[in-house]
Amino acid sequence: MTDYDIIIVGAGPAGLCAAIETGKEAKVLVLDRKQEIGCPKRCAEGLSLRWFKKMNLKPKKEWAVQEIKGAELYTPNGKSIKMKAKKAEGYVLERKIFEKELAIEAVKKGAKILMKNQVIGAEKKDNEIELIVEENKEKKKITCKIVIACDGVDSLTAKMLGLNTKLDLKETDSGYQYEMTGITGYDENLLHLFFGTDIAPRGYIWIFPKRKGTANVGIGIGAYEKETAKYYLDKWIKTQDGLKNGSIIEVNAGVIPVGGFLEKMQADNLLVAGDAGHMVDPIHGGGIGIAMEGGRLAGKHAIKAIKENKFSEKDLSEYTKEWYKLSGNDLKRRLKGRHLLEKLTNDDFNYLVDSINVEEALRIGNGTLTKKDKTILFTKKLITRPKLLKLMIEYARD
Ligand SMILES: Cc1cc2nc3c(=O)[nH]c(=O)nc-3n(C[C@H](O)[C@H](O)[C@H](O)COP(=O)(O)OP(=O)(O)OC[C@H]3O[C@@H](n4cnc5c(N)ncnc54)[C@H](O)[C@@H]3O)c2cc1C
Known part of the structure; x- marks a missing residue:
């Protein structure tokens, strides 16, 4: 018998959504090394409406503190482009309140949360995981059937359990x-x-x-x-x-x-989600929504593993496949967009902004340029800028 079915390391958006997903159906423990959920925030706290819809979230004035209707982009030559909708396109959050709400929901679902509990060791023993956890300088051992590593960009848990999460x-x-x-x-x-x-x-x-x-x-x-x-x-x-x-x-x-997506987000008795699995948009660096979605998906697969009593790396590989279908493949396309953007000089950037429209810019970013876009871009708009044209052709060819 293990102490818990699932231990989630990290009480950020990924870990808390994994706990909400699993709390009802399994014995779940969430561990975090910080003393307060959501604090310090290490985040600009922007979350687009798309994620509210995907995660079935209703904005509350306590934590969705600023309604956002669009963006203003300022180019190197001092010009700006304003994209303002009539209705809300997203919100800036007060993350420490938002994440506490997620934590309360996770506990209502049945999960237990322990703060100031840092995971300092993890080892697979037979078909279970033993974590070494430090609380107020005292060490304790806690066992579980499966770990969901949601311990952020400096994740050590997944590494300790044999997954290569090295950042490029x-x-x-x-x-x-x-x-x-x-x-x-x-x-x-x-x-x-x-x-x-x-x-x-x-x-x-x-x-x-x-x-x-x-x-x-x-x-x-x-x-x-x-x-x-x-x-x-x-x-x-x-x-x-x-x-x-x-x-x-x-x-x-x-x-x-902002890239370097993991080929595998699973190992024996382990799933990884959120920043720990490099689940971040490579163009703007946003990761709250993607972490929440990743945490929820990891939770779904952890429950499946428990029901089927199957915890091998191979059994858990469906999780990675499903994540790539859900978000990972789009993010890979956006990574190409970032690689293009970082090759642009200030002059190229100013020229592009002057010559393309917002929809074209969004399709370049998303890697979804149509045949018609390409024809117009290559033969009309970029024809006088050979270096930029070459970059864009290389990008479109990939
Ligand atoms: C400057 C900056 C601005 C950003 N702005 C935005 C933005 O505006 N919008 C957006 O969507 N994204 C933004 N991001 C990205 C976003 O903050 C992350 O993608 C998001 O927080 C990832 O959530 P997570 O749950 O995976 O990880 P985290 O939120 O990092 O949570 C990980 C948790 O794990 C805990 N932990 C770590 N190691 C251990 C351990 N060994 N034992 C126990 N607990 C542990 C940590 O204490 C932490 O609470 C920004 C990031 C930065 C750095």
Whole structure:
């Protein structure tokens, strides 16, 4: 007899959704090393309406604190493109309240949660897993039939259980962010994204509004850039009249796995979900919704494994297949889009923005350019920019 059927490591969006999915049908324990769920957030807290629909979530004013109707993109030459809908397209969350709600729901479903419990060892013994968990410097052993590793980008649990989750530095971004208040000069119903290789190499700066005069102001750049993400963000904020005199009420930093998807997200008695499985959108770095979906799917497969008493790597491989069908294959296409974007110079970027429309831009990002798009792009719009044309042809050919 094991102590639990399922142990979920990590009480972030992935782990909590796995717990909601499994709590009713199995004996489930969630462990997290932090002292408070959702805090610190390491996130700009934007979540699009698509994920509310997919996850059957109703926005509540307690945690869906800012309605977002679109985005404004700022090009290196100082122009901007505004895309504003009449209705909400998404929300900026207060993650610490949102995740506590998920935790309460998971416990109502039957799961148990323990905070300040860090998994420091994991070993497969016969057909079960033994975790070594540290709580207030004391160590204890807890056993289960299957582990769902939802322990974020610096996941060790999956590695300890034999899965290769090594991050490819080329597919990793560094994020740095201030939650600022007392700031002005931007439309609070839009996300604001600033591009340019000088201000944010291989990435962008964002303002994600959270109530009037308060916003998450952050940056994501390639992990191997010469200067740090903080350096670029501080430099840029000093140039912004509406921001430079604001106050910083929270500092967040984190690594974002923007590609390098895992071939296998399962090993014997193990499933991995969320950032731990690199389930993040490679273009904008968003991962809350994908983590929730991944956690829910991992939960479904964990329950199946328990019902069938089948825990081998091969038995669990349906999980990875289903995830790729559900989201992974789309994300792989978007990774190609990011690889294209990072080759663009500021000039190329300005030219593209001036010459293509929003729908074309979205189809480039999603990897869903039609034959007609390609003809117009190649023969009319990019014909005078041979280098850009070559890049785009290579991208479209793949
Ligand atoms: C700067 C920045 C901005 C971002 N902005 C956005 C955004 O606006 N929108 C969006 O959708 N995504 C955003 N993301 C990405 C998003 O934050 C993640 O994709 C999301 O949090 C992943 O959820 P998760 O549950 O997989 O992991 P996490 O939220 O990281 O949760 C992992 C949990 O595991 C726990 N843990 C780790 N190791 C152990 C251990 N050994 N034992 C016990 N517990 C452990 C951690 O304490 C943590 O609570 C951003 C990321 C960064 C860094």
